[in-house]
Amino acid sequence: DAKTTQPPSMDCAEGRAANLPCNHSTISGNEYVYWYRQIHSQGPQYIIHGLKNNETNEMASLIITEDRKSSTLILPHATLRDTAVYYCIVRPVNSGNTPLVFGKGTRLSVIA
Amino acid sequence: DAGVTQSPTHLIKTRGQQVTLRCSPKSGHDTVSWYQQALGQGPQFIFQYYEEEERQRGNFPDRFSGHQFPNYSSELNVNALLLGDSALYLCASSLGTDDTQYFGPGTRLTVL
Numbered sequence: 001d002a003k004t005t006q007p008p009s010m011d012c013a014e015g016r017a018a019n020l021p022c023n024h025s026t027i028s029g030n031e032y033v034y035w036y037r038q039i040h041s042q043g044p045q046y047i048i049h050g051l052k053n054n055e056t057n058e059m060a061s062l063i064i065t066e067d068r069k070s071s072t073l074i075l076p077h078a079t080l081r082d083t084a085v086y087y088c089i090v091r092p093v094n095s096g097n098t099p100l101v102f103g104k105g106t107r108l109s110v111i112a
Numbered sequence: 113d114a115g116v117t118q119s120p121t122h123l124i125k126t127r128g129q130q131v132t133l134r135c136s137p138k139s140g141h142d143t144v145s146w147y148q149q150a151l152g153q154g155p156q157f158i159f160q161y162y163e164e165e166e167r168q169r170g171n172f173p174d175r176f177s178g179h180q181f182p183n184y185s186s187e188l189n190v191n192a193l194l195l196g197d198s199a200l201y202l203c204a205s206s207l208g209t210d211d212t213q214y215f216g217p218g219t220r221l222t223v224l
Contacts (some may be wrong), residue, residue, distance in 0.1 A: 034212075041217035043116070043202050044155065087154060094211050097168035099145060102154030 002005065003027065006047075009107040018049045018075040020106050022088030025069040025104075030093045033064060034100070037084040040078050047073065051093065078110045114139055116205050116216035124192050124222045133188045134221045137205030144186040145213060146178060147202040155202055160187050162209055190221075198223045 005023040024033060028068040032051050036044040048055055048062045050071070055062045060072040075082055087105040092098055117136045123132050124162045137144055143162045147155035158172035161180035184205075190197055200220050203211035 036215075041200070041218075041220070043204075046212055047215055049212065074190045093210075097160055097162075097209050099157035099168060099170065100147075100155070100204075100213060101157070101158065104154055 003101070004088045004103055006086070006088055006106045007101065008104065009109070011111055012078045012108050014080060014110055014112050015077055018078040018082065018108060018110070020073040020086050020108065021070065022073070023070045024088070024090050026082045027068050027090050031090045032093060033062065033071050034089040034091055035062065036087045036089065038087070038105070050084070080110050080112060082108065083110045084108060113173070114211060116214055118203050118204055118216040118219050120219060124224060126224050127193055127195060129193050130191045130202045131191065133221070135186045135188070135203030135205075135216060137184050137186070138214050141205035141207050141214070142184050143206045143209055143211070144180060144184065145204045145206070146186070146188050147204065148172070149200040149202060149218070151198060151199070158188070160209065164203050167209060193223045195223050197221065
């Protein structure tokens with residue numbers, strides 16, 4: 001079972017920031033938080049991951065709370081092409097053969 | 113830099129038949145994982161190959177088998193197809209078993 005909880009759906013106006021929350025209250029100290037997204041009928045796309053510190057790349061920012069029990073993925077200026085299902089996944093740092101465990105994710109709809 | 117590629121993109125089979133799906137990993141990657149995604153669900157882990165051996169397996173029957181070649185490419189074979197095997201089959205590659213996984217576009221299998 002997935003170790004994360006996400007809202008099933010969210011809407012965001014085009015050009016505004018999209019803030020997608022994820023709860024991972026049972027996360028351990030040696031587990032990453034990963035984010036992927038899946039645009040309709042395509043393969044999941046890696047977005048970003050982090051352990052303790054906030055992270056930023058060309059796609060998004062990841063804000064992890066100090067207690068690490070929740071995080072927020074921020075798309076700073078959402079476009080229609082950001083409409084997708086967003087998955088938050090917890091994965092061990094030394095994952096070895098541990099597979100990714102996907103939950104149901106959050107369906108983000110960006111509205112013009 | 114070529115990403116993960118999969119073939120074919122779509123496939124239609126009838127019950128009882130056998131199917132082979134193919135995956136070429138991202139350049140420089142040596143580990144391949146396979147996932148099945150039923151309609152409306154998140155991807156489910158099938159198995160992972162590293163150094164030409166199956167390293168981890170999810171909760172899938174023996175009808176699902178695989179292979180990894182010396183060039184790191186991989187095949188997924190499904191025997192005695194059932195209607196319930198209809199799904200999007202995803203391949204993900206990584207450098208080693210700990211690294212971030214990058215997904216291909218998937219193969220859509222329809223069993224009639």
